[in-house]
Amino acid sequence: xxxxxxxxxxxxxxxxxxxxxxxxxxxxxxxxxxxxxxxxxxxxxxxxxxxxxxxxxxxxxxxxxxxxxxxxxxxxxxxxxxxxxxxxxxxxxxxxxxxxxxxxxxxxxxxxxxxxxxxxxxxxxxxxxxxxxxxxxxxxxxxxxxxxxxxxxxxxxxxxxxxxxxxxxxxxxxxxxxxxxxxxxxxxxxxxxxxxxxxxxxxxxxxxxxxxxxxxxxxxxxxxxxxxxxxxxxxxxxxxxxxxxxxxxxxxxxxxxxxxxxxxxxxxxxxxxxxxxxxxxxxxxxxxxxxxxxxxxxxxxxxxxxxxxxxxxxxxxxxxxxxxxxxxxxxxxxxxxxxxxxxxxxxxxxxxxxxxxxxxxxxxxxxxxxxxxxxxxxxxxxxxxxx
Amino acid sequence: xxxxxxxxxxxxxxxxxxxxxxxxxxxxxxxxxxxxxxxxxxxxxxxxxxxxxxxxxxxxxxxxxxxxxxxxxxxxxxxxxxxxxxxxxxxxxxxxxxxxxxxxxxxxxxxxxxxxxxxxxxxxxxxxxxxxxxxxxxxxxxxxxxxxxxxxxxxxxxxxxxxxxxxxxxxxxxxxxxxxxxxxxxxxxxxxxxxxxxxxxxxxxxxxxxxxxxxxxxxxxxxxxxxxxxxxxxxxxxxxxxxxxxxxxxxxxxxxxxxxxxxxxxxxxxxxxxxxxxxxxxxxxxxxxxxxxxxxxxxxxxxxxxxxxxxxxxxxxxxxxxxxxxxxxxxxxxxxxxxxx
Numbered sequence: 001x002x003x004x005x006x007x008x009x010x011x012x013x014x015x016x017x018x019x020x021x022x023x024x025x026x027x028x029x030x031x032x033x034x035x036x037x038x039x040x041x042x043x044x045x046x047x048x049x050x051x052x053x054x055x056x057x058x059x060x061x062x063x064x065x066x067x068x069x070x071x072x073x074x075x076x077x078x079x080x081x082x083x084x085x086x087x088x089x090x091x092x093x094x095x096x097x098x099x100x101x102x103x104x105x106x107x108x109x110x111x112x113x114x115x116x117x118x119x120x121x122x123x124x125x126x127x128x129x130x131x132x133x134x135x136x137x138x139x140x141x142x143x144x145x146x147x148x149x150x151x152x153x154x155x156x157x158x159x160x161x162x163x164x165x166x167x168x169x170x171x172x173x174x175x176x177x178x179x180x181x182x183x184x185x186x187x188x189x190x191x192x193x194x195x196x197x198x199x200x201x202x203x204x205x206x207x208x209x210x211x212x213x214x215x216x217x218x219x220x221x222x223x224x225x226x227x228x229x230x231x232x233x234x235x236x237x238x239x240x241x242x243x244x245x246x247x248x249x250x251x252x253x254x255x256x257x258x259x260x261x262x263x264x265x266x267x268x269x270x271x272x273x274x275x276x277x278x279x280x281x282x283x284x285x286x287x288x289x290x291x292x293x294x295x296x297x298x299x300x301x302x303x304x305x306x307x308x309x310x311x312x313x314x315x316x317x318x319x320x321x322x323x324x325x326x327x328x329x330x331x332x333x334x335x336x337x338x339x340x341x342x343x344x345x346x347x348x349x350x351x352x353x354x355x356x357x358x359x360x361x362x363x364x365x366x367x368x369x370x371x372x373x374x375x376x377x378x379x380x381x382x383x384x385x386x387x
Numbered sequence: 388x389x390x391x392x393x394x395x396x397x398x399x400x401x402x403x404x405x406x407x408x409x410x411x412x413x414x415x416x417x418x419x420x421x422x423x424x425x426x427x428x429x430x431x432x433x434x435x436x437x438x439x440x441x442x443x444x445x446x447x448x449x450x451x452x453x454x455x456x457x458x459x460x461x462x463x464x465x466x467x468x469x470x471x472x473x474x475x476x477x478x479x480x481x482x483x484x485x486x487x488x489x490x491x492x493x494x495x496x497x498x499x500x501x502x503x504x505x506x507x508x509x510x511x512x513x514x515x516x517x518x519x520x521x522x523x524x525x526x527x528x529x530x531x532x533x534x535x536x537x538x539x540x541x542x543x544x545x546x547x548x549x550x551x552x553x554x555x556x557x558x559x560x561x562x563x564x565x566x567x568x569x570x571x572x573x574x575x576x577x578x579x580x581x582x583x584x585x586x587x588x589x590x591x592x593x594x595x596x597x598x599x600x601x602x603x604x605x606x607x608x609x610x611x612x613x614x615x616x617x618x619x620x621x622x623x624x625x626x627x628x629x630x631x632x633x634x635x636x637x638x639x640x641x642x643x644x645x646x647x648x649x650x651x652x653x654x655x656x657x658x659x660x661x662x663x664x665x666x667x668x669x670x671x672x673x674x675x676x677x678x679x680x681x682x683x684x685x686x687x688x689x690x691x692x693x694x695x696x697x698x699x700x701x702x703x704x705x706x707x708x709x710x711x712x713x714x715x716x717x718x719x720x721x722x723x724x725x726x727x728x
Contacts, residue, residue, distance in 0.1 A: 078717035379614030
């Protein structure tokens with residue numbers, strides 16, 4: 001164990017920091033889920049990132065990446081959040097589908113899909129859930145009927161993040177007549193192609209963050225299937241491992257928020273603002289938020305080191321998802337408690353929006369597999385309890 | 388940057404796990420409680436023979452001169468076995484302190500020597516009855532009180548495998564100014580490590596019971612309400628472990644960042660122990676509330692270690708000193724005084 005950066009890693013941090021200082025927009029962009037304009041502004045930012053070769057640093061150079069290791073990825077993420085750079089509008093693509101494509105895709109599929117993913121030219125949504133298949137994902141009913149060199153897709157997908165404005169979706173479909181975990185395939189389709197209807201769904205904060213997708217005889221080439229026919233469940237579980245394990249929520253996000261929380265607390269204490277500044281229980285919560293963020297960061301460094309040493313992500317990925325989602329809610333609840341009666345007030349654009357971040361945090365225990373499902377996974381696959 | 392343990396470290400930990408679970412399991416706990424003792428001389432001799440007591444004693448005093456990280460891995464296993472003998476306090480803190488103050492002290496000639504610790508931060512002295520001497524903190528100095536000059540008044544405690552005392556003495560030897568800050572850090576760190584081990588044992592005991600115990604025609608471990616208690620405890624353990632390991636690795640740096648990390652480890656590991664112990668009792672049901680099963684030993688040890696070597700309030704204050712007086716944020720995870728990350 002050696003918990004210090006090498007000179008090369010420090011130089012890399014300086015390089016990332018310098019580039020971000022020159023390129024991160026001075027004013028925050030409109031949220032990518034709020035309007036088409038906000039979405040496109042984020043796509044333009046992805047192109048700027050790609051122009052500096054920062055699209056997806058861990059991918060091989062031939063697929064639009066830099067071929068860096070996971071410690072360098074963590075350093076990049078730390079600088080990215082520290083600089084207050086825009087949220088990654090293509091996170092479903094680069095953090096979920098990308099690693100899955102890397103593992104299960106053919107060379108031709110990687111060449112076709114990864115570079116435009118890394119540059120933001122093609123932005124992805126995930127189309128797994130259905131009205132009758134949420135936590136019980138093996139209950140999906142949408143079908144993919146093979147017709148020569150094509151699939152014909154039919155069905156109803158829902159809760160699909162980014163789908164209101166995205167270009168592509170990766171969906172879970174089954175062979176007509178197949179049941180449960182068998183006969184499923186992971187298939188890509190374009191969200192503006194004939195037969196696809198998308199209806200935006202308004203989130204709790206008023207944004208159109210997700211959509212339902214209706215598919216009627218949507219034809220896609222067999223080339224758009226990832227992995228073997230019928231291997232969809234297996235591939236989805238691998239994607240879910242990436243989702244929960246390492247990529248989706250990097251620790252820097254929470255470390256930045258915990259630091260902002262400490263600053264918020266000190267500011268209220270100095271100004272003796274309201275009544276909450278005198279509450280020692282709140283200071284204990286501010287400290288707890290820091291400790292949680294530190295614990296999460298250390299855990300991810302530990303995981304990254306193990307993966308570099310050749311280990312694979314296992315069911316312990318489910319512990320990550322529970323930890324960050326619950327830590328995020330605690331952190332933002334603490335911020336609102338410090339703000340007191342001001343907590344309910346909407347803030348002007350550009351100000352630190354603790355309230356909106358709190359509302360977003362409430363989704364954490366639900367998406368990417370509800371925390372109830374994660375606890376089942378931990379109990380059954382880590383602890384060995386019976387199903 | 389490398390957050391992995393070496394082969395040798397994992398091998399040491401495995402050796403400790405095997406030795407301590409073989410020699411300190413349910414039958415041993417019960418026999419000791421029946422006999423009213425909290426020390427097994429044969430087990431202590433076996434621990435000493437394996438070299439576990441010499442790990443972080445300096446080489447010039449006959450030890451192996453290894454690091455806090457190496458010893459923390461052993462302390463985790465001591466917690467996992469609810470070990471009554473003072474391996475962590477004597478071999479992890481007191482004997483190294485004696486070796487640094489008086490490298491030629493005759494007590495160091497015997498690797499089986501037990502020295503108890505009486506730092507100002509602890510109101511009672513643990514395991515003083517089985518020690519050959521006690522190191523007492525007095526105005527920054529260390530006083531060595533040989534056992535024969537100590538007057539020990541037992542203080543009843545709820546942990547049946549732990550003995551604590553009020554200490555007075557007829558005669559003491561002043562060994563000069565001692566590094567009590569190091570002793571406190573090691574004390575907190577090894578308490579955290581033991582907390583981590585006993586948390587995992589609570590989960591393991593409860594998982595075994597939940598697979599075996601049947602209600603409504605099914606093992607209770609198949610019910611989600613039971614699963615979720617244990618999954619939550621395991622989450623707490625998974626996120627305490629890297630903090631304990633990082634705190635152990637940071638310890639030698641002796642700066643405000645290391646002090647805060649050690650305090651974080653104490654907070655999260657003992658919180659995990661509390662969560663796991665209470666989950667284990669709940670999963671065992673009425674059995675868990677009895678002496679029929681062993682989880683109560685872990686609940687009691689967790690309670691003692693939560694407040695030994697600094698209360699949660701003390702350790703939160705040390706984290707606060709770092710959070711409010713030094714830069715925070717994602718580039719400071721591995722910050723050191725006088726350096727950037």
